Amino acid sequence: xxxxxxxxxxxxxxxxxxxxxxxxxxxxxxxxxxxxxxxxxxxxxxxxxxxxxxxxxxxxxxxxxxxxxxxxxxxxxxxxxxxxxxxxxxxxxxxxxxxxxxxxxxxxxxxxxxxxxxxxxxxxxxxxxxxxxxxxxxxxxxxxxxxxxxxxxxxxxxxxxxxxxxxxxxxxxxxxxxxxxxxxxxxxxxxxxxxxxxxxxxxxxxxxxxxxxxxxxxxxxxxxxxxxxxxxxxxxxxxxxxxxxxxxxxxxxxxxxxxxx
Amino acid sequence: xxxxxxxxxxxxxxxxxxxxxxxxxxxxxxxxxxxxxxxxxxxxxxxxxxxxxxxxxxxxxxxxxxxxxxxxxxxxxxxxxxxxxxxxxxxxxxxxxxxxxxxxxxxxxxxxxxxxxxxxxxxxxxxxxxxxxxxxxxxxxxxxxxxxxxxxxxxxxxxxxxxxxxxxxxxxxxxxxxxxxxxxxxxxxxxxxxxxxxxxxxxxxxxxxxxxxxxxxxxxxxxxxxxxxxxxxxxxxxxxxxxxxxxxxxxxxxxxxxxxxxxxxxxxxxxxxxxxxxxxxxxxxxxxxxxxxxxxxxxxxxxxxxxxxxxxxxxxxxxxxxxxxxxxxxxxxx
Numbered sequence: 001x002x003x004x005x006x007x008x009x010x011x012x013x014x015x016x017x018x019x020x021x022x023x024x025x026x027x028x029x030x031x032x033x034x035x036x037x038x039x040x041x042x043x044x045x046x047x048x049x050x051x052x053x054x055x056x057x058x059x060x061x062x063x064x065x066x067x068x069x070x071x072x073x074x075x076x077x078x079x080x081x082x083x084x085x086x087x088x089x090x091x092x093x094x095x096x097x098x099x100x101x102x103x104x105x106x107x108x109x110x111x112x113x114x115x116x117x118x119x120x121x122x123x124x125x126x127x128x129x130x131x132x133x134x135x136x137x138x139x140x141x142x143x144x145x146x147x148x149x150x151x152x153x154x155x156x157x158x159x160x161x162x163x164x165x166x167x168x169x170x171x172x173x174x175x176x177x178x179x180x181x182x183x184x185x186x187x188x189x190x191x192x193x194x195x196x197x198x199x200x201x202x203x204x205x206x207x208x209x210x211x212x213x214x215x216x217x218x219x220x221x222x223x224x225x226x227x228x229x230x231x232x233x234x235x236x237x238x239x240x241x242x243x244x245x246x247x248x249x250x251x252x253x254x255x256x257x258x259x260x261x
Numbered sequence: 262x263x264x265x266x267x268x269x270x271x272x273x274x275x276x277x278x279x280x281x282x283x284x285x286x287x288x289x290x291x292x293x294x295x296x297x298x299x300x301x302x303x304x305x306x307x308x309x310x311x312x313x314x315x316x317x318x319x320x321x322x323x324x325x326x327x328x329x330x331x332x333x334x335x336x337x338x339x340x341x342x343x344x345x346x347x348x349x350x351x352x353x354x355x356x357x358x359x360x361x362x363x364x365x366x367x368x369x370x371x372x373x374x375x376x377x378x379x380x381x382x383x384x385x386x387x388x389x390x391x392x393x394x395x396x397x398x399x400x401x402x403x404x405x406x407x408x409x410x411x412x413x414x415x416x417x418x419x420x421x422x423x424x425x426x427x428x429x430x431x432x433x434x435x436x437x438x439x440x441x442x443x444x445x446x447x448x449x450x451x452x453x454x455x456x457x458x459x460x461x462x463x464x465x466x467x468x469x470x471x472x473x474x475x476x477x478x479x480x481x482x483x484x485x486x487x488x489x490x491x492x493x494x495x496x497x498x499x500x501x502x503x504x505x506x507x508x509x510x511x512x513x514x515x516x517x518x519x520x521x522x523x524x525x526x527x528x529x530x531x532x533x534x535x536x537x538x539x540x541x542x543x544x545x546x547x548x549x550x551x552x553x554x555x556x557x558x559x560x561x562x563x564x565x566x567x568x569x570x571x572x573x574x575x576x577x578x579x580x581x582x583x584x585x586x587x588x589x590x591x592x593x594x595x
Contacts, residue, residue, distance in 0.1 A: 035378055036355055113456055120465045121419075121450055202450050202460075204425060209451075216351040217426055218378035 038221040047225035056210070064195060064207040065233070067123060071130030072191040076184055079135045083142025083180075084172065093143065100140065108133035108194055112201050121202040129198035134191040141183030145176025178252050181245050188237050196230065310339050311516060316347040316362035321473070321542055322389050322501055323366070325561055328534065328541035329527030338523035349424075354380060357506060364520060365504040369570050370428040370577070372504050376592045377583060381507040383594040384570065386521045389559040393497035397489035398559045399472040401433060404461040405483030409468055412488045413442035418467035421452035421460060426582060428498070428573070429470045432490040434580050439494065444580070458482070473557045495572050500559055502570075510594040517594065521563055528561040567593050 022040055029039045038046075050056060086093050108129050115132075119125040149172065157163075157171050173180075199208030211226035246253070317323045326344060329335060335342045345362050347353035354375050357365045366388050375382045391397050401420070403409035409418060415437050422429035434444035452460050457469035458479050468487055471479065480486055491498045503524065510517055531538050542553035571589040578586035 034358065035380060036358075116456070116465070117459055117463050120463075121452075121460070202421075202452050202465075204448065204450050213426060216349070216424060218351065218354065218375050218380060220378070 035218065035220045038224060042221045043224045043228065046219075046221040047228060050210075050222050050225055051229050060205050060207055060210050061229070063205065064199065067126050067130065067198070067206075068191055068195040068233075071127050071195065072134060072188060074127065075131050075135040075187050075191065076138055078131065079138025079183065079187070080142050080173075080180060083139045084146050084168070084176075086139075087143040087146025087176070088172065093147065100136075100143075104136045104140070109197055112198070116202055125202075126195075126198035126206075130191050130194045133194045134187040137183040137186035137190070138180065139183075141179040142176055145179030146172055148179075149175045174251075178249060181249055185241060185245075188241060189234065192230070192234055192237065310336070310341050311519070312341040312343070313363045313516075313520065314343045314345050314361070316345045316353045316356060316365040316367075318348070318366070319346045319546065321546065321548075321556055322559060324538045324541040324545070324558070325527060325531035326366070327545050328537045329530055331541070332530060332534070332537060334527045334530050335523050338519055338526065340519065340523050354382070357382065357504065360506075363505070363509065366501050367504050368428060369499050369502045369573060370431070372502060372592060373570070373574050373577070373583070373587060373589075377587055382504050382592070383507050383510045384502045384565065384592055385505050385510065385517050385594050386503045386524060386563040387499050387565040388501040388503050388524070388563070389561050390497050390499045390566075391489075391491040391559060393492065396557065397492045398476075398500070398557055399470065399491060400476050400489040401468050401470050401487040402461070402476060402479045402484045403468040403487055404464070405485075407467065407485060409487055410485055412436045412440035412490075412493070415447055415468055415487065416442035416444070417446045419448045419450060419465075421450055421457050421466045421469040423451065423454050423470070425449055425451055429490070431573075431577055431580055431582050432494045432498075433470060433488075435494040435576055436488050436490045474552070474555075477557070494576065495569055497560075497566065498569055498573060499565065502565065503563075505594070507594075525563045528563065531561060565593060565595070567595075 026040050029037050032039060051061060086096055111132060112125075112129060115125050115128050119128055153171065153175070157167055162171060196208035196211070199206035200212055203209035207226065207230065211223055211230075214220070214223040214226060315326070317326060323344070326342075330342050330344065345356070347356070347362075347365070351371060353362065353365055353367065354371070356362045358380060364385075369384060372382055372384050391399065401412075401415070409415060412433075415433065420430075420433060422433070430447075430449045433449075434447065437444040437447065450466065452466060452469065454471050454475055457466070457471050458475060460466045461469055461479065461484065469479070470490065476486075491500075503520070505517060505520075538558070539550070539553045539556075542548045542556065543550050548556070567589055570593065571586075574583065574586045574589055577583040
């Protein structure tokens with residue numbers, strides 16, 4: 001009984017605010033005259049007509065999501081690999097840290113024209129834009145997580161001769177994983193933004209391109225529906241991340257609950 | 262123009278085009294014109310001065326406007342003009358509709374598009390036109406050594422335009438079809454005008470549609486002029502028109518007439534004062550003087566060729582850019 005009530009309450013909390021916002025939007029636009037503020041019904045209509053169309057789904061949405069997935073996956077792999085090496089090698093860290101801060105501070109958007117010249121106008125350039133922005137939180141968090149291993153555990157593994165791949169698998173990466181996961185969470189949202197931005201240059205298809213195209217064609221409801229789609233993608237990505245994070249860090253959340261008593 | 266100064270011009274123009282306009286917050290509603298003005302003549306200066314804001318792109322075509330304002334041509338017509346830099350027709354249209362700018366200098370294609378989406382906009386006069394014959398002010402160029410030499414060769418190639426779904430790709434499609442090519446096989450990509458030359462040289466695109474001064478720069482560096490796509494489809498097509506809202510046209514016809522007359526006077530003045538126009542390029546776009554002197558400019562004229570606008574609308578419908586061609590008589594306020 002209470003379980004049912006709890007589920008209902010949780011659903012209410014999850015959906016309550018979005019529904020309220022939707023209601024407020026509908027009320028605010030009920031006597032709308034300008035095309036710049038369409039009603040939710042009009043945007044919903046445009047959403048179904050635009051994004052559920054198999055042609056647009058296959059030409060714009062899926063390729064965009066594919067680039068997002070590959071770009072983020074590359075960022076995570078590169079970030080963890082390079083971060084582990086840098087974090088466990090003090091001299092390398094001292095050597096690279098100022099450089100990393102320098103490159104991290106460069107907004108990927110300003111690199112687009114350069115990347116366009118070097119890598120052409122295709123998917124490679126777009127992936128490079130995504131990776132050039134979203135690799136940093138993973139990389140820097142991994143460096144920090146690996147560097148801050150518990151010194152007692154470092155000594156313990158050393159005395160038991162736990163080294164190399166073994167240490168990496170059972171000690172270094174797990175120890176850094178809470179930090180790495182926090183980096184990945186940031187990486188996902190930055191990756192989504194950069195996916196859109198990368199499609200605003202030299203494009204002829206993609207989710208970001210379509211949104212800009214609709215804006216320029218004064219198809220404002222369609223433009224809003226694209227923005228809604230991006231938001232929904234963000235929600236789904238966050239939900240998937242949440243599930244994965246729970247599994248990867250179950251020991252960590254468990255130990256934190258224990259330590260909190 | 263030497264190679265070096267051409268490069269400098271390009272750089273400067275690139276910067277000028279890329280500069281984001283920080284819209285200074287100057288909401289200037291047009292005050293009611295005095296209804297006693299019997300005729301829109303220069304004598305109207307006796308009336309109170311009306312403040313208007315005109316949205317214009319920071320490009321070379323805006324030079325006569327800047328120069329004429331400085332020379333007092335608009336003041337003679339009782340207009341106190343503020344020029345608001347805009348970054349594109351689509352972005353400026355909301356500013357026009359909500360009254361932040363009173364008049365907009367934009368592309369006719371954009372006005373047609375906006376009208377089709379039920380935005381209440383009217384073309385009140387021509388501003389600048391391409392040339393019906395001779396050297397035009399924009400065209401499609403291919404890279405040095407390319408095998409593209411005529412429009413039909415563009416079929417199956419990657420062609421850059423500054424913005425997809427607009428007059429550029431429309432007229433290129435039309436000119437390719439006219440020459441016996443299949444325009445549906447062209448892969449259009451969006452590349453900003455200042456980036457087109459480098460992208461051509463890097464081989465990332467096969468051809469590019471660019472205006473002056475980029476056109477002369479690319480041809481000067483060995484590129485091939487493939488077509489003047491405006492001239493070859495709709496000779497003399499307006500590139501920029503003056504746009505106002507339907508509300509302004511209906512509620513304040515005196516103001517609209519006064520603006521139209523002031524622009525006519527400004528263009529007549531500009532034709533006699535080319536030096537001042539060139540100086541405006543130097544002052545407002547930081548183009549070096551020798552570059553400004555050599556820059557080809559379009560034809561400035563307020564007389565609108567309505568038939569050409571209708572032809573543009575019909576062409577857009579023919580190539581599927583519009584679902585149906587709007588009746589231009591609804592959009593043009595003469």
